[in-house]
Amino acid sequence: MQQFGRRRALALAGAGLGTAVAGCLGSDRSSQPTDEPPTTDDLSGHVRPEDDPETVPPALSCDETDFERHPAGYDADELAWGDTTETDGTPQFALRVDQLAYDYGETATITLTNVSDEEQHTGTSDEYSIEVQTAAGWQDVRGTSSDRSVVYNDLGIVHPPGEAFEWTLELTKTGLVAEHPLEDRLRVCPDLPAGRYRFVFWALNVAVAFDLAR
Template identity: 55%
Template sequence: MAPIRRRRALQLAGGSLSALVAGCVGGSPSAGTDEQTDTPTDEPTETTTDGRTETPTSATEVTGSEQVRYPSGPSEPDWAGADAVGHVALAASRERARALLAPFELPEARREPVVELLRETDFERSLLALVETVGPNGCYRTVEVSNLALSGDRLVGDASAVDESDGETACTEALTYPATLVRVTFDGRPPERATFTITDGWGESADVTGTVEDRIGPDPDDLAGHVRPDDDPVVREPLSCDREGFQRHGSWVDDPPWGLATDDDGAPTFALRVDRLEAGVGETVTVTMTNVGDGVLSTGNRHKYGLQTQTESGWEDVRGATDGDPLSYTDEAIGHAPGDGFEWTLELTEEGLVADHVHADRLVVCPDLEPGRYRFVFWEPAVAVAFDLVE
């Protein structure tokens, strides 16, 4: 099951901001598709306008600001709830700005101002704030920020949903979630937290705080779904196939972690979940992989997974090919913004487990499916979930 958040997949074509953002804040892998894409290799350097290279002292006042509005979105973001009036997310580096902004789709007329804002941002003296709120209808399409100032160790300001109706245009009857990006400059090192008094489209107000260290990706503990059954599995005899020339699909991962992949420093990167722990032949299970990190992270393409069952010989893939040629996979990187990733819906039949796969014309399931414990394991990065097939 998909995590409860606005699922805005990265795309490198057709009106996406992510390609332009990648160009101005450092290269990005190909995103959201299985196509290989050339990406820029030269990362812009940060410069200051006065030529100074020393670390500035802490700021004492706001010296300027610039705002770029985002379009209102009709789908519910992860922060939205019964009492939530808005959300504040901060970026004090180019990489974090990339993670915050890459998921958004913008009309062409609004993309260039965002790109220019990022290109000109000096993070030694500037802080980016993404401020979101909610409106009662389609005429609430933007957020207005005002009264920016320093208060102790934080930036403070006001933010209000703006009704853009003119009294003649009908407003669509649906909640909208407008947002704005604000760059605030200071006379020294920017603060690491900000509190905005946000007023939504109903006139309700609340103080909302964000910090530069807040999680961007969802908390793995908040994701819907399961990792694996708690009880001991039914272990089958080793698999045997009587089809001539059958070669069982290999596994590129010997001991994948359950449910959560991490980077070299132990920080969570991708979480894997299955929507049910038990299913019968002919039913479906849905597996989701979600970027739970705080940056745009890459994986192998969506076809790089194994479907295995536990036997006395260990985990064995239930699929294989009979034509004698090895199965190959392309080696591209697919980029995912925080909260996005892949989703697979698997029909638990011999035909369903090979459908919608790059090698669907060559793969077969042999022998036929039998009750037992099954494992879905993604290879790049290595991570697995399990469920039981029951009669």
């Protein structure tokens, strides 16, 4: 898998040491390229529930005084659900989640697939948001200490047609940060409430959503 890139940081309040990370999560893998790239109709999985969420929790509040929420690395005004296209409307990538509803402790599997007929580029697989829809809007459930910064190597990953990233996320307080390159500093606070969640892959400004029950 070809890589290229530059370094960038998403700084939280305060100054501190940054850790640069690169590459894909240990749980990520790329599928083998196929002779004919899949179409969105060929893909399994879902984009988001059609109905409104049954539960909308209050704004997230963490009792740790030095906790700062993870900043968003995407443009909310330009967010796409499930599919991305070229400027001429040609299909580019498809993001899917394997289920629309989970219980706390289950594992969500999310895949990104190049559905075009040529190579495409994205950032690394560790640059994403995991958010819950609250009374204050969408909020990332993760964060870190206010005296530390979140730093990523903004590498580019080349995807042949039919290839995909895959994320497996255990829907628990510790599971959502396990195996992330910044696992040593990221944490979830408070614990995951019941409600509607979305996974946003920054490089493509694309999201999928699902419900979590407790």
